[in-house]
Amino acid sequence: SQKIEQNSEALNIQEGKTATLTCNYTNYSPAYLQWYRQDPGRGPVFLLLIRENEKEKRKERLKVTFDTTLKQSLFHITASQPADSATYLCALPSGGSYIPTFGRGTSLIVHP
Amino acid sequence: DTGVSQNPRHKITKRGQNVTFRCDPISEHNRLYWYRQTLGQGPEFLTYFQNEAQLEKSRLLSDRFSAERPKGSFSTLEIQRTEQGDSAMYLCASSLVGGTGDNQPQHFGDGTRLSIL
Numbered sequence: 001s002q003k004i005e006q007n008s009e010a011l012n013i014q015e016g017k018t019a020t021l022t023c024n025y026t027n028y029s030p031a032y033l034q035w036y037r038q039d040p041g042r043g044p045v046f047l048l049l050i051r052e053n054e055k056e057k058r059k060e061r062l063k064v065t066f067d068t069t070l071k072q073s074l075f076h077i078t079a080s081q082p083a084d085s086a087t088y089l090c091a092l093p094s095g096g097s098y099i100p101t102f103g104r105g106t107s108l109i110v111h112p
Numbered sequence: 113d114t115g116v117s118q119n120p121r122h123k124i125t126k127r128g129q130n131v132t133f134r135c136d137p138i139s140e141h142n143r144l145y146w147y148r149q150t151l152g153q154g155p156e157f158l159t160y161f162q163n164e165a166q167l168e169k170s171r172l173l174s175d176r177f178s179a180e181r182p183k184g185s186f187s188t189l190e191i192q193r194t195e196q197g198d199s200a201m202y203l204c205a206s207s208l209v210g211g212t213g214d215n216q217p218q219h220f221g222d223g224t225r226l227s228i229l
């Protein structure tokens with residue numbers, strides 16, 4: 001089955017810088033990949049979806065890329081703010097099911 | 113706000129007791145999912161419904177777990193004879209069916225945190 005890898009170490013950056021988070025998968029390329037944000041004690045909130053035939057997707061300060069050769073998606077937040085501090089999860093279908101499987105998430109901490 | 117609602121938010125119970133959680137999805141959503149999340153991990157899929165039909169169950173869903181969605185609206189997740197290892201956050205999500213590859217985003221509730229003493 002598909003293994004999803006997200007950096008377990010927290011990413012610490014300074015306000016105003018661009019944060020880049022990585023999601024790697026191990027097997028076949030999925031039909032789509034999703035990114036979610038999760039705050040402590042809350043459920044995940046959907047941010048962006050990118051399909052296998054798309055290389056890049058943008059939404060305001062967010063940008064997602066999808067490289068099926070590298071089996072990797074990058075999630076960028078430009079002009080980061082302390083309010084962007086959260087855990088970011090990637091999710092993609094695996095094991096022949098359309099139901100997305102979630103990575104463990106990467107914690108982002110933006111320092112003022 | 114008519115998002116996904118879960119009750120109760122917190123549940124503390126003794127080992128061996130039965131517990132039941134409720135999820136009210138977004139009203140027009142026909143898919144409903146249950147996940148379990150432990151500290152430092154992402155949500156793990158348990159089961160999902162399309163309308164009232166339970167279409168898929170994870171191997172994580174032991175026979176002590178049962179989920180229902182009797183009228184295709186709200187859902188309940190019951191855990192019988194709870195064990196210490198059942199302590200986790202139980203998340204419910206809903207979505208629409210549609211789109212190529214069933215890639216509709218999921219809308220999550222804020223979960224029920226279960227603590228087994």
